[in-house]
Amino acid sequence: MDAAFTAEQDEIRRTLREILGKRCGPDEVKAAVRTAAGHDRELWQQLARQLGLPGIAVAEEYGGVGCSPADLVLACEETGRALLPSPLLATAALCVPLITALGGDAQRSALLPPLATGGLTAALAVSGPALATALALTGEDPSGQWSGGGRAGGVQARAVTADAAGHAGGWRLYGEAAQVLDGHSAGLLLVAAHTGGFARSRTLLFLVREDAPGLVRSRQAVLDETRPQARIELRDVPAELLGDEGADVLGALAATGRTAAAVLAAEAVGAAGQALDRTVEYVRQREQFGRAIGSFQAVKHRLADLYVRVQAARSAVYYAAWDPDQGGLALAQALETLRVTAGEAIQLHGGIGFTWEHDAHLYFKRAAADELLFGPVHRLRAHAADRAGLFADPATAPVEASAASPATSPPAPTPASTSPRTSPPPPPPAQEKVAV
DSSP: OSSOOOOOHHHHHHHHHHHHHHHHOOOOOOOTTTSSSSOOOOHHHHHHHOOOGGGSSSSSTTSSSOOOOOHHHHHHHHHHHHHHSSIIIIIIIHHHHHHHHOOOHHHHHHHHHHHTSSSEEEEEOSSSHHHHHHHTTTOOOOOOGGGTTTSSEEEEEEEOOHHHOOOOEEEEEEEEEEETTTTTTTTTTEEEEEEEETTTTTEEEEEEEEOOTTTEEEEEEOSTTTTEEEEEEEEEEEEESOOTTTHHHHHHHHHHHHHHHHHHHHHHHHHHHHHHHHHHHHHHOOEEEEEEEEEEEHHHHHHHHHHHHHHHHHHHHHHHHGGGGHHHHHHHHHHHHHHHHHEEEEEEEGGGSSSTTSSSSHHHHHHHHHHHHHHHHHHHHHHHHHOOOHTTGGGOOOGGGGOOTEEEEEOOOEEETTTTTTTOOOOOOOOOOOOO
């Protein structure tokens, strides 16, 4: 493993930090999240033109940059530093991998180029507060019950055939999904729906355009405005099946979740690092009792502990960028680090830090909202431990035949040894210990 960044990766990070430093300060963030789109459309297009940010992990044949998901992870550390409100997570980290993995040739050719250039944004809609479960971050549900399970609630899909009146066939969706990231402004929705009833129960993904009849979208009031969410209502909405009915949707969602976990962890580490930097700058300037409060030993110790936390989480994120299977653990460590760092930042800013309008609360809100959406931390760690088998019962583990010791294994029965009149064979002589 080569842990050093390439020249291209360093250039992407440098350019992205320079652009966001000029266009994405705390005041600009607060102004952008209050627009109808929830983000600065002009800045989004600039990032798409100059850096190809939406298509950084899209193959060149579809108009993307052709980099690896690791490059997207490294870039998202910079967007996390600025708390950039954008459809990058929903489009590039969630929807693009699913379309690439499940879509047919025609669907990939039609959808990936506009997604890579930023002309089209997408959002993943799953029913209820089940995004972490759907992405297999906090647990696995092989039956796909989170998508409705054939019962009331969730999103249900049914196949219809063309009739004599000229009504087209295809698929129709009915139901609702809440907490859809950037669902109010996305031009394309990937909707996870349950179909087949109880007999052939399965979860499939469907493509729904923003102008589809029967689609109702409403933006929700959320704690972290930099991650806008929407409620999606589908009232007999026509939809297009992504891929075919035999696609491994749950497997694709789990694979997407591993990469998305690394992206989210990178954003959290970037936000934690920036919160720490702003706090260090403040304690150097703020004076109390005739000296800077950063000169007090207690404050130094608290900042040193935060620095160690941030650096450890950053190391975990970089490892997850190389090995996405470690994304869940990296996300748990990064979310915990951001929560602790943001809380300490508010404390060390003193009375002004407790005002709701202070910039420190932007990081605190991001920490709380991300843990609600993709956590909590203890469930992320528990699922990672289950996957690794750390707490498996040794009694239920299969015993390898080669692991048994010849001295403790009973000898194979022979016709002579099975006779009641035949004495058992004598034990083998003990081996003599020789000093070496």
